[in-house]
Amino acid sequence: MSGRKSLKNSILYYCWALVLAGVLPCGYLYHLLSRTAVEDAQGMALRELDLVERLLTDAAPFPKVEDLQDRVTRAAEQRGVRISYVAEDGRVLADSMTDPDRISDLENFAGRAEILDARSGAPGVSFRYSQAVKKEMAFAAKKTALLEGHPPGFLRLAMDPPSIQGQLDRFIQAVPLYLFLLCAVVALSVPLVVRRFDGILSEMTRAVDSLGSGRPARRVHLEPGHELSPLALSLQQCAERLEDRLASTNEERRRLEAVFEGMREGVIVLDSRGRIRSVNRALANLVPRTPSPVGRKPIEVIMNLELQEACDAALSPDRPSNESFRRLELVLWRERSYTVTISRLPPTRDEGEDEIPGAIVVFHDITEIKRLEKVRQDFVANVSHELRTPLTSVKGYTETLLSEEMPDRQTLASFLQVILKNTNHMVKIVDDLLELARLEALQFPVRPVPVHAGTALHAAWKACLPLASAREISLQNDLPPHGPWVLAVPDQLVQVFRNLIENAVRYNPASKPIVVSCEEQEETVTFRVRDFGPGIPKEHQDRIFERFYRVEKHRAGEAGSTGLGLAICRHILRNLGGRVWVCDPSPGRQEGAAFCFTLLRAPAEANRREG
Numbered sequence: 001m002s003g004r005k006s007l008k009n010s011i012l013y014y015c016w017a018l019v020l021a022g023v024l025p026c027g028y029l030y031h032l033l034s035r036t037a038v039e040d041a042q043g044m045a046l047r048e049l050d051l052v053e054r055l056l057t058d059a060a061p062f063p064k065v066e067d068l069q070d071r072v073t074r075a076a077e078q079r080g081v082r083i084s085y086v087a088e089d090g091r092v093l094a095d096s097m098t099d100p101d102r103i104s105d106l107e108n109f110a111g112r113a114e115i116l117d118a119r120s121g122a123p124g125v126s127f128r129y130s131q132a133v134k135k136e137m138a139f140a141a142k143k144t145a146l147l148e149g150h151p152p153g154f155l156r157l158a159m160d161p162p163s164i165q166g167q168l169d170r171f172i173q174a175v176p177l178y179l180f181l182l183c184a185v186v187a188l189s190v191p192l193v194v195r196r197f198d199g200i201l202s203e204m205t206r207a208v209d210s211l212g213s214g215r216p217a218r219r220v221h222l223e224p225g226h227e228l229s230p231l232a233l234s235l236q237q238c239a240e241r242l243e244d245r246l247a248s249t250n251e252e253r254r255r256l257e258a259v260f261e262g263m264r265e266g267v268i269v270l271d272s273r274g275r276i277r278s279v280n281r282a283l284a285n286l287v288p289r290t291p292s293p294v295g296r297k298p299i300e301v302i303m304n305l306e307l308q309e310a311c312d313a314a315l316s317p318d319r320p321s322n323e324s325f326r327r328l329e330l331v332l333w334r335e336r337s338y339t340v341t342i343s344r345l346p347p348t349r350d351e352g353e354d355e356i357p358g359a360i361v362v363f364h365d366i367t368e369i370k371r372l373e374k375v376r377q378d379f380v381a382n383v384s385h386e387l388r389t390p391l392t393s394v395k396g397y398t399e400t401l402l403s404e405e406m407p408d409r410q411t412l413a414s415f416l417q418v419i420l421k422n423t424n425h426m427v428k429i430v431d432d433l434l435e436l437a438r439l440e441a442l443q444f445p446v447r448p449v450p451v452h453a454g455t456a457l458h459a460a461w462k463a464c465l466p467l468a469s470a471r472e473i474s475l476q477n478d479l480p481p482h483g484p485w486v487l488a489v490p491d492q493l494v495q496v497f498r499n500l501i502e503n504a505v506r507y508n509p510a511s512k513p514i515v516v517s518c519e520e521q522e523e524t525v526t527f528r529v530r531d532f533g534p535g536i537p538k539e540h541q542d543r544i545f546e547r548f549y550r551v552e553k554h555r556a557g558e559a560g561s562t563g564l565g566l567a568i569c570r571h572i573l574r575n576l577g578g579r580v581w582v583c584d585p586s587p588g589r590q591e592g593a594a595f596c597f598t599l600l601r602a603p604a605e606a607n608r609r610e611g
Contacts, residue, residue: 390422460497
């Protein structure tokens with residue numbers, strides 16, 4: 001108890017010594033000096049204003065403003081002050097410090113304190129800092145009539161009273177000596193008070209600083225019975241508890257940030273005003289050209305009125321109590337579909353149940369799901385359509401045969417040929433569907449081997465020769481005689497060439513050749529199968545490799561195709577590490593279609609050529 005009392009008495013002694021010996025006397029003297037100086041300056045300004053008024057009224061009223069300006073300038077030079085004459089509305093009509101042609105540029109004086117006071121009839125006076133001369137000035141104004149034919153205005157005077165600066169200079173000259181004496185007294189007394197506590201307080205300060213900066217808290221060691229021992233013990237216990245909480249909070253924050261930034265879904269966090277507080281990396285990647293979204297409304301980042309209205313409704317205080325989230329489906333950037341879920345954040349401990357702390361907006365990209373759903377729907381519809389036509393034909397001819405008692409042999413053979421043709425077409429559709437499913441599922445590993453592309457092309461053309469001969473279509477083989485060699489599965493490469501050549505023969509004009517060429521790069525070989533048919537419009541080229549897709553404008557009425565050949569080519573080449581696309585029209589031409597595909601070059605090609 002005695003130690004605490006001693007510490008308390010020492011601190012009180014130090015505080016009273018500083019207040020009584022320094023602050024109060026200095027403050028009182030400064031206040032007294034300032035008030036006296038201001039009163040003197042104001043009185044001097046009023047006396048000078050009376051003198052100037054008598055000088056001007058002896059020659060008043062002035063018929064013109066120019067005469068008043070000249071008289072005001074001469075009076076100001078005699079008295080060493082600034083004189084202005086201000087109209088009733090605050091406009092400056094004459095000013096001793098301004099050229100006559102620039103008086104109209106002066107600001108309006110109607111709001112000056114001395115002008116406002118002078119409107120009552122008594123002289124107005126003020127003391128303030130002047131922006132024009134950058135120093136404290138005394139201002140005085142009174143109402144008077146100096147211009148002939150004009151209502152009374154205000155005569156305003158501004159002066160720099162020399163007595164104020166002199167008094168302040170004398171006070172400033174006395175302050176250093178006074179402060180020196182005060183510092184000497186404090187310098188002798190303070191060490192006696194703080195010597196016992198200086199090192200300990202410094203150590204406590206460093207401990208608190210280290211804790212505040214996130215570093216482990218420094219321990220403060222005191223002798224038993226020291227006056228600050230209870231404070232040091234409390235500080236140490238508080239530091240330990242705070243360290244534990246900070247470590248737990250930082251770990252939790254890191255986990256949440258990792259989850260937040262690692263989410264594939266775009267996330268927006270809104271505050272209670274509906275403005276964006278933060279976004280995750282996935283959302284930032286969706287709108288890469290948008291400036292920082294923090295502090296903006298959702299509609300400023302994602303220009304969708306329905307989303308903004310849903311966010312406003314979620315944060316509305318009139319929302320139903322049982323409604324915790326809202327969900328909507330939107331089509332946003334680059335025609336991509338999103339399911340957007342807007343959930344309110346729960347209130348914190350410091351917030352009431354009726355307060356809305358904010359909301360979280362989550363964007364789930366369902367574009368691929370929509371696309372696959374559309375593909376599935378189109379697939380079912382297309383398979384049904386492709387099978388319905390031959391099935392209808394088979395059914396019709398079968399019913400016709402059954403309805404007749406004994407058809408002649410020629411009619412029977414004709415009908416059976418049609419039934420067989422349509423049955424074979426359906427079998428081919430089913431086989432192609434099974435092949436396509438096998439390629440998509442990759443049930444067996446693909447093991448590409450070096451294949452001579454010319455040999456595969458020859459085998460494919462041999463299979464297509466009956467169809468080509470019927471239309472007098474030939475093959476123009478522009479491949480190198482001894483190559484190229486590529487990495488592929490031999491049967492699958494033959495199937496790719498066959499499907500592309502059949503497609504070209506089916507739509508190529510009669511007597512026109514099918515041209516097959518290639519271009520060898522360092523690691524790949526690009527093959528081109530070109531025809532001279534009607535070509536493929538640009539808007540259909542991206543979809544031509546889908547199952548059963550047809551360009552109806554140019555391909556309507558064609559038969560013999562299952563509509564799966566190009567889809568099979570795409571999957572074969574994709575499994576082999578290549579790709580296929582449409583070059584339409586061919587380079588340097590304005591007609592026909594060119595299908596291009598790439599495959600990897602086989603290694604050691606030169607050795608195989610020599611062999």
